[in-house]
Amino acid sequence: MTDNHNNRINPRRPFKGTASGLNRIVLTTAPRLNEAPHAKPIRNSQKNNAEQASILVISHSDRGMLDDHARQTVSAAAILANEATNITVVALILGDLRENIASCGADKVIVMPEFSFEKFQPDLELANITAVIERLNPIKILMPDNFIGDGDLGRRLIASQHTKTAATHVIEIDSLHAASPHAAGRKIAFTELPHIILLAADAADTNLPFIGSATIQPTIQSSTQVENTNNQQKSVSPYQNLGLKTIASEQVALEEADLIVSAGNGVSNVETFERLALALDAAIGASRVAVDDGKFSRDKQIGASGKTVTASTYIAIGISGAVQHLQGIKDCRHVIAINRDNSAPIVKRADLSIIGDAEAIMQALINAVAEAKSLSLQEAACACYLLLR
Amino acid sequence: MCMLSIATLVSAGLHPVSGEPRHCRNDSLAMTLGLQLAESIGAEIKVLHAGDENNPALPNYLALNAKKIDVISVASGANIVDSLATNLANTELILTGTRAEDGEDSGLLPYLLAAKLNIPLVANALAIKPIENGIEILQFLPKGKRRSVTVKLPAVVVVHPLAPIELRFAFAQQVSGQIVAHTAQNQSKTSSSKQIQWQIQAAINKPKKLKAQENKSGHERMLAYIASENKGGAVVNEGSSVEKAQVILSYLREHHLINF
Ligand SMILES: Cc1cc2nc3c(=O)[nH]c(=O)nc-3n(C[C@H](O)[C@H](O)[C@H](O)COP(=O)(O)OP(=O)(O)OC[C@H]3O[C@@H](n4cnc5c(N)ncnc54)[C@H](O)[C@@H]3O)c2cc1C
Numbered sequence: 001m002t003d004n005h006n007n008r009i010n011p012r013r014p015f016k017g018t019a020s021g022l023n024r025i026v027l028t029t030a031p032r033l034n035e036a037p038h039a040k041p042i043r044n045s046q047k048n049n050a051e052q053a054s055i056l057v058i059s060h061s062d063r064g065m066l067d068d069h070a071r072q073t074v075s076a077a078a079i080l081a082n083e084a085t086n087i088t089v090v091a092l093i094l095g096d097l098r099e100n101i102a103s104c105g106a107d108k109v110i111v112m113p114e115f116s117f118e119k120f121q122p123d124l125e126l127a128n129i130t131a132v133i134e135r136l137n138p139i140k141i142l143m144p145d146n147f148i149g150d151g152d153l154g155r156r157l158i159a160s161q162h163t164k165t166a167a168t169h170v171i172e173i174d175s176l177h178a179a180s181p182h183a184a185g186r187k188i189a190f191t192e193l194p195h196i197i198l199l200a201a202d203a204a205d206t207n208l209p210f211i212g213s214a215t216i217q218p219t220i221q222s223s224t225q226v227e228n229t230n231n232q233q234k235s236v237s238p239y240q241n242l243g244l245k246t247i248a249s250e251q252v253a254l255e256e257a258d259l260i261v262s263a264g265n266g267v268s269n270v271e272t273f274e275r276l277a278l279a280l281d282a283a284i285g286a287s288r289v290a291v292d293d294g295k296f297s298r299d300k301q302i303g304a305s306g307k308t309v310t311a312s313t314y315i316a317i318g319i320s321g322a323v324q325h326l327q328g329i330k331d332c333r334h335v336i337a338i339n340r341d342n343s344a345p346i347v348k349r350a351d352l353s354i355i356g357d358a359e360a361i362m363q364a365l366i367n368a369v370a371e372a373k374s375l376s377l378q379e380a381a382c383a384c385y386l387l388l389r
Numbered sequence: 390m391c392m393l394s395i396a397t398l399v400s401a402g403l404h405p406v407s408g409e410p411r412h413c414r415n416d417s418l419a420m421t422l423g424l425q426l427a428e429s430i431g432a433e434i435k436v437l438h439a440g441d442e443n444n445p446a447l448p449n450y451l452a453l454n455a456k457k458i459d460v461i462s463v464a465s466g467a468n469i470v471d472s473l474a475t476n477l478a479n480t481e482l483i484l485t486g487t488r489a490e491d492g493e494d495s496g497l498l499p500y501l502l503a504a505k506l507n508i509p510l511v512a513n514a515l516a517i518k519p520i521e522n523g524i525e526i527l528q529f530l531p532k533g534k535r536r537s538v539t540v541k542l543p544a545v546v547v548v549h550p551l552a553p554i555e556l557r558f559a560f561a562q563q564v565s566g567q568i569v570a571h572t573a574q575n576q577s578k579t580s581s582s583k584q585i586q587w588q589i590q591a592a593i594n595k596p597k598k599l600k601a602q603e604n605k606s607g608h609e610r611m612l613a614y615i616a617s618e619n620k621g622g623a624v625v626n627e628g629s630s631v632e633k634a635q636v637i638l639s640y641l642r643e644h645h646l647i648n649f
């Protein structure tokens with residue numbers, strides 16, 4: 001209730017005299033808006049006893065974080081759990097986790113850092129998640145239906161647990177139903193909420209009115225046990241990894257690129273821009289104006305009438321951020337803007353905005369990157385030397 | 390290299406807009422990959438479909454260079470996993486597409502088949518290379534990553550829709566090829582996975598997103614609206630270009646977006 005009190009509008013709030021009379025519509029002052037949003041309540045704050053029913057979310061992490069698709073899946077579980085009340089949301093993360101995922105509604109977090117998506121070991125992963133499932137006996141299992149291993153692992157799980165109902169490519173979900181596209185997307189098929197759900201991207205909203213408690217569970221003994229029994233099997237594992245490689249970014253399709261530097265009307269010197277892309281090993285994109293100017297080919301255009309990209313990092317240089325452009329980058333996780341105008345719309349979208357002249361900052365960034373690279377090379381050499389000694 | 394026996398599974402596709410029966414593009418990629426592999430190592434290859442031999446989609450695969458298509462006649466509704474499994478028991482390499490287009494399109498069939506036959510499965514294959522006692526597979530991963538793995542045979546390999554394979558149609562082959570029907574050996578109505586009851590409708594409306602219910606007062610909602618208008622990350626106005634560049638670099642490092 002005290003919280004409510006704080007939100008009340010001060011009747012004696014300051015006013016402004018304007019031509020049309022007194023203007024009291026000063027609800028909040030600017031700094032207040034920039035404050036962190038109000039702390040949200042914890043959804044399920046009771047002491048969790050072991051018997052409590054749970055929904056299990058299983059997902060790989062990407063560089064220590066969950067991608068949007070995985071966050072949506074955890075949020076979906078939290079929303080379902082909230083409607084049924086008194087259910088814990090357990091997130092089982094394969095690969096390391098360096099962020100707090102309370103904001104997507106996870107109550108308990110189990111991390112298995114040894115199962116990074118970069119390594120192909122589906123037999124071990126399946127054995128370990130099966131062990132967790134047997135221990136928790138969750139009422140539902142949700143996984144993102146993606147290409148970084150969860151779609152694959154989820155289908156292996158479904159094939160191995162054939163007494164349970166399951167649905168894949170689920171594009172619509174609520175507390176009672178799930179729906180998937182049928183017949184090449186021409187039909188949509190509904191079913192009662194099945195036991196195992198592979199959720200398509202964008203089926204749930206990550207904006208929650210609550211957070212989870214996100215307590216990290218100590219690594220469970222059973223997990224290592226499963227590993228041990230599997231160690232004997234390891235020699236007979238049918239799969240073997242030969243390694244991962246990343247395609248040079250110039251060759252990668254823009255839609256697939258992980259790091260994009262993108263040029264707009266504010267980039268006057270295309271040569272500097274291209275050197276920056278090379279230094280960062282980033283793919284090149286452009287706004288429509290830059291393409292129309294003939295600075296870049298049409299296939300580089302990003303936006304409503306160009307390409308939609310999903311890069312983790314999008315560096316927009318001299319781009320104002322028109323809605324048509326922002327449409328193309330809605331799935332980018334980290335947006336960095338370089339612009340000389342701090343009121344450009346891109347600044348509102350960007351996670352980091354650098355205000356200044358594009359040319360000068362690009363030059364400085366090229367130098368900084370070169371320096372950082374040579375330093376990390378030196379460090380590596382040092383480490384080698386220490387090891388050899 | 391010893392002689393391999395390869396089978397590729399093709400399903401009947403639908404044109405996504407007109408709904409006309411046609412080949413399923415992804416299955417055609419898998420089939421072409423199989424045909425190329427078979428030719429290069431002199432292996433035996435079989436193109437298999439479970440369903441109706443008169444399906445107008447099947448001649449498309451003949452046009453795509455399948456000399457012969459073996460159709461296991463199963464009544465609609467019968468379990469095709471079991472029929473396929475009996476037929477594929479001695480096959481060393483089974484190639485499938487990622488997702489069919491004519492029915493449930495769940496992408497589960499290869500997994501159920503591998504589980505039934507108790508053999509390994511590798512998904513998201515872009516290319517296949519035979520090696521000593523097995524095959525090497527180049528796997529697709531998002532964001533420009535590729536992974537090479539090996540698997541022992543027999544195995545199921547699921548071909549990714551982005552596999553770099555060119556499809557060539559030739560009407561002459563469609564005329565000269567043949568479609569041969571076989572009756573399924575053990576037809577069982579019981580499915581190996583728990584069947585789920587679907588209610589199917591035309592996909593007219595956009596799917597609804599699952600959203601959390603919020604009981605906010607009008608004032609709170611308005612505040613949230615104003616605040617989200619003002620959303621945005623850190624803004625750096627001050628400093629020299631060099632300092633600003635350092636800010637970008639440390640942001641990239643802090644979020645593990647670069648590796649130097
Ligand atoms: C139907 C339709 C479809 C469209 N589709 C697309 C689309 O797919 N993709 C797309 O991008 N656009 C699209 N547009 C166009 C879009 O509305 C904008 O016009 C366009 O994105 C603007 O490009 P820009 O930001 O590069 O240029 P501008 O709007 O000119 O912005 C340039 C920015 O650079 C900054 N700047 C200038 N000089 C410097 C400097 N020296 N240093 C730093 N900053 C500097 C300025 O402050 C400004 O913010 C479409 C428009 C329509 C009507």
Ligand SMILES: Nc1ncnc2c1ncn2[C@@H]1O[C@H](COP(=O)(O)O)[C@@H](O)[C@H]1O
Pocket residue numbers: 398399400401415416437438439440469484485486487488489490493494495496497498499
């Ligand atoms: N009726 C069928 N006959 C032969 N192969 C099939 C059939 N249905 C599906 N497949 C194969 O299994 C893959 C996945 O299908 P699905 O699990 O139905 O999405 C397809 O790409 C085909 O290679």
